Amino acid sequence: MNTITVNGREHNIDDSLLEKKLLKYLREDLELTGTKNGCNVGACGSCTVLIDNVAKKSCVVSLSKVIGKSVTTIEGVEGSDGTLHPLQQAFIDAGAVQCGFCTPGMVMKGLDLLSKNPEPDRDEIRKAFNGNLCRCTGYQQIIDAVQIYVERQK
Amino acid sequence: MVDSEKKVFRNDNIAKVTGRAKYADDYTFHGMIHAVPVYTDSVHAEILSIDVTKAEDIDGVRKVLTWKDVPGQMAFGQINKDLYIFAKDKIRYHGDVIALVIADTREIALEASKLVHVELKELEPILDQEKALGDNTNLVNDMHEGNKIAHHHIRRGDAENAFTQCDLIVEREFKTSFVEHAYIEPECAFANPRADGVIELYGTFQHPFSTRRFVSAFLNRQFADFEVFSHPVGGSFGGKDDTISAIAARAALAASIFKVPVKILYDREWSFRESYKRNPYIMKYKYGFSKEGKLKAVNTYMLSESGAVTSTTPWSTWRSTAQCAGPYQVENVHTDVIGVATNNVFTGAMRGFGTPQVNFAIEQMMDISAEELGIDPIELRRINMVRQDCETITGQKLDGHIVSMEEVMDKIITESGYSDNVKKNSRGQSDSDEYYGTGIAISYRGSSVGAEGLDFAACIINCQFDGSIILDTGIHENGQGSQSAMMLALAKEFDVPLSRIKYTRSSTTSIPDSGTTVATRGTMMGISAIRKASIKLRKTIRDTLCDDFRCDPEDIRFENDKLAAGSYSLTWEEAMHKMFLHRTYPFAFGEYKAPRVSWNDDIGVGDAYFTYVYSCNVVELSVNKKTGKVKLLNITAGHDIGRAINEEMVKGQIYGGIAQGIGMALTEELKIEKGKILNPNFNKYKLPKTMDMPEINALIIENEDRSTPSGLKGIGEPATELIAAAISNAVYNATGKRQYSLPIKLEGEK
Ligand code: FES
Ligand code: FES
Numbered sequence: 008m009n010t011i012t013v014n015g016r017e018h019n020i021d022d023s024l025l026e027k028k029l030l031k032y033l034r035e036d037l038e039l040t041g042t043k044n045g046c047n048v049g050a051c052g053s054c055t056v057l058i059d060n061v062a063k064k065s066c067v068v069s070l071s072k073v074i075g076k077s078v079t080t081i082e083g084v085e086g087s088d089g090t091l092h093p094l095q096q097a098f099i100d101a102g103a104v105q106c107g108f109c110t111p112g113m114v115m116k117g118l119d120l121l122s123k124n125p126e127p128d129r130d131e132i133r134k135a136f137n138g139n140l141c142r143c144t145g146y147q148q149i150i151d152a153v154q155i156y157v158e159r160q161k
Numbered sequence: 162m163v164d165s166e167k168k169v170f171r172n173d174n175i176a177k178v179t180g181r182a183k184y185a186d187d188y189t190f191h192g193m194i195h196a197v198p199v200y201t202d203s204v205h206a207e208i209l210s211i212d213v214t215k216a217e218d219i220d221g222v223r224k225v226l227t228w229k230d231v232p233g234q235m236a237f238g239q240i241n242k243d244l245y246i247f248a249k250d251k252i253r254y255h256g257d258v259i260a261l262v263i264a265d266t267r268e269i270a271l272e273a274s275k276l277v278h279v280e281l282k283e284l285e286p287i288l289d290q291e292k293a294l295g296d297n298t299n300l301v302n303d304m305h306e307g308n309k310i311a312h313h314h315i316r317r318g319d320a321e322n323a324f325t326q327c328d329l330i331v332e333r334e335f336k337t338s339f340v341e342h343a344y345i346e347p348e349c350a351f352a353n354p355r356a357d358g359v360i361e362l363y364g365t366f367q368h369p370f371s372t373r374r375f376v377s378a379f380l381n382r383q384f385a386d387f388e389v390f391s392h393p394v395g396g397s398f399g400g401k402d403d404t405i406s407a408i409a410a411r412a413a414l415a416a417s418i419f420k421v422p423v424k425i426l427y428d429r430e431w432s433f434r435e436s437y438k439r440n441p442y443i444m445k446y447k448y449g450f451s452k453e454g455k456l457k458a459v460n461t462y463m464l465s466e467s468g469a470v471t472s473t474t475p476w477s478t479w480r481s482t483a484q485c486a487g488p489y490q491v492e493n494v495h496t497d498v499i500g501v502a503t504n505n506v507f508t509g510a511m512r513g514f515g516t517p518q519v520n521f522a523i524e525q526m527m528d529i530s531a532e533e534l535g536i537d538p539i540e541l542r543r544i545n546m547v548r549q550d551c552e553t554i555t556g557q558k559l560d561g562h563i564v565s566m567e568e569v570m571d572k573i574i575t576e577s578g579y580s581d582n583v584k585k586n587s588r589g590q591s592d593s594d595e596y597y598g599t600g601i602a603i604s605y606r607g608s609s610v611g612a613e614g615l616d617f618a619a620c621i622i623n624c625q626f627d628g629s630i631i632l633d634t635g636i637h638e639n640g641q642g643s644q645s646a647m648m649l650a651l652a653k654e655f656d657v658p659l660s661r662i663k664y665t666r667s668s669t670t671s672i673p674d675s676g677t678t679v680a681t682r683g684t685m686m687g688i689s690a691i692r693k694a695s696i697k698l699r700k701t702i703r704d705t706l707c708d709d710f711r712c713d714p715e716d717i718r719f720e721n722d723k724l725a726a727g728s729y730s731l732t733w734e735e736a737m738h739k740m741f742l743h744r745t746y747p748f749a750f751g752e753y754k755a756p757r758v759s760w761n762d763d764i765g766v767g768d769a770y771f772t773y774v775y776s777c778n779v780v781e782l783s784v785n786k787k788t789g790k791v792k793l794l795n796i797t798a799g800h801d802i803g804r805a806i807n808e809e810m811v812k813g814q815i816y817g818g819i820a821q822g823i824g825m826a827l828t829e830e831l832k833i834e835k836g837k838i839l840n841p842n843f844n845k846y847k848l849p850k851t852m853d854m855p856e857i858n859a860l861i862i863e864n865e866d867r868s869t870p871s872g873l874k875g876i877g878e879p880a881t882e883l884i885a886a887a888i889s890n891a892v893y894n895a896t897g898k899r900q901y902s903l904p905i906k907l908e909g910e911k
Binding site (some may be wrong): 030034038039040041042043044045047048049050051055058081082084085091095096098099100101102104105106107108109110111124129132133134136137138139140141142143145146147148149150156 | 171174175177178179180181182183184185187189340342343344345346347393394395396398428429503506601633639640641642759809810813815816817818819820821842844848849850851852854856
């Protein structure tokens with residue numbers, strides 16, 4: 008049986024779905040609409056999720072590539088009681104949210120960066136986020152957010 | 162509420178960082194069906210026939226709509242009615258929609274859309290502005306004689322004569338390109354028919370009232386037959402008006418036929434193809450100076466490409482006209498700004514609205530002229546800039562607000578270290594691999610729509626008898642945080658905590674039409690309406706409770722979540738409960754009408770705007786000799802916005818506005834060949850990314866504005882209108898090469 012785990016829950020994948028893109032599956036089949044579709048060609052990052060803890064653009068990943076793996080979407084980031092993850096809180100406190108359409112992807116990308124590099128400097132943060140587009144913020148407060156998070160973790 | 166939350170208060174923060182915020186495409190309705198548009202491959206053609214039978218034969222296809230199914234006006238628009246819901250006789254640009262395929266699923270609709278057959282007679286496309294204005298040319302738009310769709314001018318003093326007396330004359334020509342709004346959320350609309358016949362609309366609408374006007378015209382039904390909801394929108398920047406309104410009308414038409422909810426979701430490629438862009442400009446500038454540096458005469462001639470639809474070109478060109486000489490005093494001005502129809506993608510409102518283009522020319526003209534005069538460019542700006550009580554080029558006396566152009570410029574010069582940094586400019590001479598340059602630009606910008614339109618806004622404050630407060634205004638949230646700014650303003654009016662206030666889920670039915678969220682007017686107008694409503698509400702409460710207080714109504718103070726007079730006080734809850742016992746609603750409707758502005762289009766004279774924002778940007782950059790790549794090192798930006806309600810959000814507006822200006826200056830190029838966009842997605846159309854962006858130092862300058870009760874002047878557009886000019890000046894200071902067109906493309910040196 009083909010299964011994938013999404014936010015800790017296992018799902019069986021019908022063979023007919025194997026070519027379906029992960030983004031579509033999340034949004035349409037699981038109704039996890041926090042993951043956004045901005046370009047559908049892997050160029051904007053608004054569909055970013057973690058696959059086995061690594062950030063991937065889910066619009067270009069087929070379900071066949073995710074079989075047996077574990078996916079975390081933005082809906083799986085907050086605590087089960089609704090407590091915000093400290094990175095989510097840092098986004099709020101830094102003023103990093105405007106229209107918010109890029110925000111879920113940005114948070115996922117941030118988690119990926121912080122798992123690899125717990126204390127990134129501003130240049131490293133810029134490098135990490137270079138594949139995630141935001142049209143509203145000029146990115147500055149998104150970078151601030153990651154830094155606020157790092158400071159608070161110390 | 163903890164301090165940090167206050168500092169960056171937003172009522173939608175948690176929803177947005179958790180992915181719970183619902184955008185248009187996140188809604189599904191029971192029994193919903195789907196629709197997709199059908200385009201042709203032509204950019205200019207006569208339509209001979211449209212055959213939908215093959216498409217309609219596909220299993221799961223409900224119907225294919227064309228112009229024949231439209232019950233109302235075939236074309237509509239904010240100014241001229243020339244945006245077609247479905248192309249009828251003619252294809253006028255590559256984004257014209259000829260049909261809508263409605264099917265059980267989006268996949269079926271997409272399949273069937275390939276089977277709509279159109280017979281066309283190709284016409285020669287008009288793709289060049291200058292040619293479009295010539296005599297022997299095809300007409301783009303059947304509504305006009307010729308392809309000229311707007312023409313504004315200023316005739317001040319006697320420019321022709323003044324030039325003959327000038328010591329220096331500088332003439333240059335500048336060009337800018339189409340720019341895509343690139344909101345990260347593409348268009349989506351869905352229509353939900355209600356049992357009472359009303360059609361509810363959800364979608365990526367910048368301005369629900371505007372959408373309602375389009376939909377009601379196309380469907381030939383009254384305003385009250387539609388309820389357009391406000392909900393999170395993934396950015397708009399001026400771009401989610403005409404096009405999405407036509408899309409909404411198609412969804413509403415389908416829903417009215419099938420009596421089930423209909424969703425239309427756009428691919429990014431369709432969004433690029435069909436939606437309007439920033440107007441490209443061709444600008445011929447001629448400046449005449451005395452040898453002391455006084456700007457004596459200005460002559461400008463500009464063409465602004467409107468593409469195949471009028472949209473807002475007559476308004477944006479008007480703003481370009483009123484601001485054609487920048488923040489400078491000039492006695493003799495001769496200006497013509499002409500909007501031109503072509504068969505390219507159409508253009509319309511985009512953040513900046515006709516000024517990022519002219520500022521790109523004006524602020525380079527100032528630097529070029531300074532060099533030719535041998536005067537320091539800052540000094541030249543000082544000599545000519547607008548000052549308190551002076552007259553603008555449209556004859557307006559600037560006496561209603563604090564004219565802070567020099568204050569803003571000086572603050573930014575000091576903060577950025579500009580005066581020292583100019584000494585390091587390479588001007589094409591450098592021993593390292595890189596050239597260094599710094600550049601400056603200043604601007605003033607009329608707030609709100611000015612003489613373009615009528616300007617008024619409404620608000621409802623509805624206090625509940627338990628002490629909670631429901632707020633509604635007619636100003637639509639586009640992600641910029643306007644709801645939050647309004648809530649902060651209201652909390653301050655009554656000195657109550659933010660936690661008492663909830664913002665209504667607004668719609669076109671809940672509140673009167675308050676104009677579009679455009680022209681940097683939203684917060685200013687909305688908060689002015691809140692102030693007016695608050696005055697009324699305080700009076701109602703005081704008049705009702707003064708007996709309980711045994712005092713004069715005026716003696717009751719609202720402070721610290723209490724009402725107090727003398728030694729007697731009531732908590733806010735107690736006060737609201739007492740209102741209940743008195744059977745009086747603690748409710749107020751507030752409306753605010755902006756101060757009058759005036760314009761005489763024959764001579765180009767008038768009080769164009771009731772107040773102005775003053776801005777200055779300084780940038781430092783380097784240019785790689787080998788690759789020609791421009792690297793931005795840092796930016797200092799300052800704006801006198803009257804008053805800041807939510808400081809971090811104002812800064813966010815500045816950072817984001819600058820990022821969009823940087824895109825226009827350096828990275829974004831819409832490639833159009835024969836009227837077709839070749840790079841309709843973000844893999845080929847390059848928005849600025851994190852590594853393209855420098856650190857920005859944003860300074861908010863506050864000279865409280867006297868012209869509206871809000872005290873503020875807005876920030877959305879000033880933030881984006883002058884960085885391209887500053888970058889161009891800096892690139893010159895680095896390389897010694899002037900930049901006459903955008904985006905800037907530098908060749909590496911071999
Ligand atoms: S939607 Fe996947 S990268 Fe843009
Ligand atoms: S906040 Fe709007 S795209 Fe990033």
